[in-house]
Amino acid sequence: MSMTIGLAGKPNAGKSTFFKAATLADVEIANYPFTTINANHGVTYVRVECPCKEKEKRCGKCVDGVRLVPIDIIDVAGLVPDAYKGRGLGNTFLDELRQAQAIIHVVDASGGTDAEGNPVDIGDHDPLEDVAFLNREITMWLYGILERNWVKLARKIQAEGLKLEVVIAEQLAGAGIRESHVNAALTETGLARLDHIKWSEDDMIRLCDAMREISKPLLIAANKADIAPRGNLDRLKDLDRIVVPTSAAAELALKSAAKNGLIKYSPGDQKFEILGGELTKAQKKGLEAIQKVIERLGSTGVQECINRTVFELLDLIVVYPVEDEGKWSDKKGNILPDAYLMKRGSACRDLAYQIHTEIGDRFLYAVDARTRLRLGEKHELKNGDVIKIVSTAK
Numbered sequence: 001m002s003m004t005i006g007l008a009g010k011p012n013a014g015k016s017t018f019f020k021a022a023t024l025a026d027v028e029i030a031n032y033p034f035t036t037i038n039a040n041h042g043v044t045y046v047r048v049e050c051p052c053k054e055k056e057k058r059c060g061k062c063v064d065g066v067r068l069v070p071i072d073i074i075d076v077a078g079l080v081p082d083a084y085k086g087r088g089l090g091n092t093f094l095d096e097l098r099q100a101q102a103i104i105h106v107v108d109a110s111g112g113t114d115a116e117g118n119p120v121d122i123g124d125h126d127p128l129e130d131v132a133f134l135n136r137e138i139t140m141w142l143y144g145i146l147e148r149n150w151v152k153l154a155r156k157i158q159a160e161g162l163k164l165e166v167v168i169a170e171q172l173a174g175a176g177i178r179e180s181h182v183n184a185a186l187t188e189t190g191l192a193r194l195d196h197i198k199w200s201e202d203d204m205i206r207l208c209d210a211m212r213e214i215s216k217p218l219l220i221a222a223n224k225a226d227i228a229p230r231g232n233l234d235r236l237k238d239l240d241r242i243v244v245p246t247s248a249a250a251e252l253a254l255k256s257a258a259k260n261g262l263i264k265y266s267p268g269d270q271k272f273e274i275l276g277g278e279l280t281k282a283q284k285k286g287l288e289a290i291q292k293v294i295e296r297l298g299s300t301g302v303q304e305c306i307n308r309t310v311f312e313l314l315d316l317i318v319v320y321p322v323e324d325e326g327k328w329s330d331k332k333g334n335i336l337p338d339a340y341l342m343k344r345g346s347a348c349r350d351l352a353y354q355i356h357t358e359i360g361d362r363f364l365y366a367v368d369a370r371t372r373l374r375l376g377e378k379h380e381l382k383n384g385d386v387i388k389i390v391s392t393a394k
């Protein structure tokens with residue numbers, strides 16, 4: 001199971017800066033719309049406490065007990081209003097978004113860019129509008145796909161006695177919608193109780209809105225928090241969803257400084273340490289300003305967005321497969337060589353399949369390396385579990 005986080009938002013909200021900070025990949029950053037033409041795919045990291053802390057020997061994969069577990073991330077093309085009608089890079093945006101299982105909506109919380117991403121005075125644009133507009137665009141995109149053949153489909157469902165949720169899921173498969181999403185949305189909207197032939201346009205949009213919410217959970221990065229008016233941050237935080245104030249620019253500066261050996265910083269830290277190296281006056285001033293920002297915000301917020309997307313939106317856990325339940329190592333002695341992200345609710349046999357199809361097929365039992373207890377195939381894994389899988393010989 002591979003999971004991808006999508007960074008969405010209007011041009012100039014700071015998506016590419018966020019992406020670069022989160023991946024340290026090389027993408028262009030510039031203050032004009034449509035800098036990002038194609039999706040940038042990269043790898044970012046969830047920050048967790050490494051289980052090797054519980055053992056005498058360090059694993060060598062973590063830094064001071066901070067372990068980074070990889071997950072894919074896409075910097076999606078900037079979204080402009082009416083993208084679903086094909087405006088701007090609208091179609092590209094939606095095509096890229098379908099690959100993501102969760103969205104970080106990067107919002108310019110400073111209000112310094114208009115609805116299309118053009119620079120305006122700070123505080124001039126209301127970021128709450130951007131939140132509503134992105135949701136609406138995605139909903140209308142889904143609606144556009146569903147509506148295309150609806151009259152025909154609706155009749156076919158009736159005439160051939162097909163299952164409603166199966167037909168809708170088929171129609172929207174390309175957008176990443178599954179039967180379970182459709183069912184949940186039908187129940188939530190009450191539309192399950194209404195004959196689908198009688199659905200109005202409004203009903204169908206409500207259904208699409210619910211399917212969006214369920215299939216593409218989203219959190220808000222209230223970006224440019226370093227220069228955002230306090231009132232904007234407060235109003236964003238009042239929204240009924242996860243909102244994390246971020247300064248992608250600060251995170252990028254810190255990561256670059258750390259990469260160049262100027263500071264000691266691990267993503268998500270609340271502070272950093274200036275190392276002995278030569279700092280120019282400007283660098284020193286810049287770092288001092290960033291220190292003030294993260295003291296005020298708690299952190300740059302970028303790592304918090306990644307972690308909360310993985311653990312709260314996607315509901316994943318981290319599991320460490322090992323071959324030696326005593327040393328917590330593989331056969332070569334590498335301690336805790338792998339860390340897998342898995343859906344909460346996954347069982348031991350799912351882990352075996354994730355390691356290798358054959359190991360899944362030949363699964364005998366698992367061992368909890370902490371307690372040394374034997375676990376059956378259906379035993380549910382917990383976050384942080386260290387597990388040995390035992391399978392039959394070929």
Ligand SMILES: Nc1nc2c(ncn2[C@@H]2O[C@H](COP(=O)(O)OP(=O)(O)O)[C@@H](O)[C@H]2O)c(=O)[nH]1
Pocket residue numbers: 009010011012013014015016017018028029030031032033034035036078223224225226227246247248249250
């Ligand atoms: N002050 C401030 N500026 C930022 C922040 N993040 C991005 N920017 C600036 O906003 C502009 C647009 O950023 P970019 O990442 O290219 O936006 P994108 O179009 O959404 O990919 C650039 O000038 C960035 O330096 C931030 O956290 N704080």
Ligand SMILES: [Mg+2]
Pocket residue numbers: 012015016017035036
């Ligand atoms: Mg960009």
